[in-house]
Amino acid sequence: MHQLIQAIIIGILIGGVYALMASGLTLVFGIMKVINVAQGALVILAAYLSYALWSHLHVDPFLSIFIVMPAMFVLGVAVQLVFVRSLRGPDASELSLLVTWALALGIEGVLSVVFKTTYRVSLPSYSDTTWTVAGYQINEVRLLGFVTSAVLLVLLSVLLTRTRFGRAVRATVQNPTAAELLGVDANRVQTLSFGLGVSMAAAAGAVYGVIYPFNPGSHYDLISRLLSIVVLGGLGSLGGAVFAAVGMGIVESVVAVEISPIWAAFSFFVVLIAFLLVRPQGIFGVRERTL
């Protein structure tokens, strides 16, 4: 029982970080119907930026979020303006897959040239600190990562529900045509939302780089997890992404401890497929009406 609870704690802590990564992906899909498969590569890019700030300028990886997030927001806006905005028509979603995949490969190539392919990890002095609470171990870095993710997700939620920009975003998600008729500048909303999604990846990347060793190829595994999370949570649903990410963390961790690590990742996909058979729109997704 002790093992099981320990595994659940590990799963919740890491699930929070995955939720942060997935939040940007689901946000962008909800607004633009763009499946940004470069999200994993953008997370890794941010991990490298944070690593560079830490290793060259000794900026704490968690504090580096204040630098990496705005920088990646600008990058996200630029990517949307240059590569994504021009995708129009009925095939826009499919084309976005190709364009963002090309972007992911481009980022991987640049990182391989600049940072080489050896694994990197940011190692602040507190990275080895672990607290024992009621017999259960909680690593400081993972807890900080979870708390950071939770704070940012709450802020994102507040932004989307309590601000004028948030209302414009939600209006665009629900009915883009009606939103435009009511004076919402859809192009502006889409551009800023893409930047916001990328900046969420940036924050998650800074956290990821403290917890795990990474190299330019690490994004392949990440994107498969992130896509699974947003599909299970319901495409476009922030709450669903959080729920699915934490669920994935728990399922993988428990299966790795109680059964075998070989089945850990697979088990999540079993849950995903089983769930989608019953509820194809995902946990919090809305079933689209058909004529």
Next chain:
Amino acid sequence: MKHSPARLATLAATISLAAVAATAGTAAARTTAASAGPIKIGISLSLSGDFSDPGKFAMQGYKLWAKTVNAKGGILGRKVVLDIKDDASSPTQAATNYQNFITKDRVDLTFGPFSTLLTAPSAAVAHRYGYAFIEPAGGGPAVFDQKLNNVFFTQPAPIVESGDVFVRWVLSLPKAKRPKTAAYPELDDPFSSPIAERMRQQFEKAGIRTVYKTIYPSETVDMTPIVSKIASKKPDMIVGGTQAGDGYALVKALVQANFSPKFLFEANGPNSPGEFPSKVGASNTQGIFSASDWFPKAKTYGNPYFVRQFVKTYGGTAGGIDPGSAEAYAVGQVAQRVISKVGVNNAKIIAALHKGKWPTVEGTLHWNAIGEPTGKFLLMEWLGGNLYPVLPKGVATRKPTFPKPGWGG
């Protein structure tokens, strides 16, 4: 469509002629012993893609060897020219590169690429055309299972045996001091898991009880759940069948779980002196074992000269030289010596290399019929923030130290 007998005969003759021409071409490629001109050597290396870092280390070793040989007038009065092509870490591209080296570029010799994955298909191509394949990094079963007579691996032993030196040392300890229990986390990888499996079988035979064994997939980045399980079993010894990334992650997870076994061996990860401390924290390295084929202060043939020239050419320190560079340099040393004896004739080179012993920076090498070296790996241990060879005795600069202290100790 019908063919007349005359037409068929013409077709058969044409095919025969083509076959003769192809055979002649192969024979020509096999014995390109032109006495004048440079010795052209074709090498496929991973200069981009997943293996680009180790690929570049190998390139440094190859280029340094060519530079030093040419500075002394070449081999048999002929300069050495390396034709290095990028294979983008792809086995298919590597095989294509060697095909082109041999049939199109008509190189005199071929040297091996990086890693077993690329060496296996490349060696088969070289074998088809009768080329010797002296190679620095293809030490996994996939290479030797092909049972090719043209392969010569320039490390002390096949990779699968790299943990044997640790097993022998542990079993040489007084019974009371030996570990009683062991855990084996193993990466699902043809080069890592077999090392730990071979060690497990030997330890179990000697009475060391296995309390945990698991195989984890290559995409595993979070070792925390695995370590959580290991820690609950409290093994005296952990043997990790690891590659670099998961090797670092395993140590980090052990530190974070605050579980320090009395003995910790990892197949890969700790044997990268330039990388390991920066990935796990220098203070956490103490007492961790791994295996290696080379170290900068080795008193092997030509090693001091190699180290001096390497630092002079590429900068940095001796401690920062990756063993991959030494392995590639050793390929050149073997080639230089054998060419000096039998000339640039691949058939004669293959025959000669199957006999005798060949001194290199990697030690004095000797191969069996399928290219497996018959020596032993070095047991390495992190002591005081540095990686030292602790066995075998003639080579060791420190004695093995145990039990491993707690993390940060």
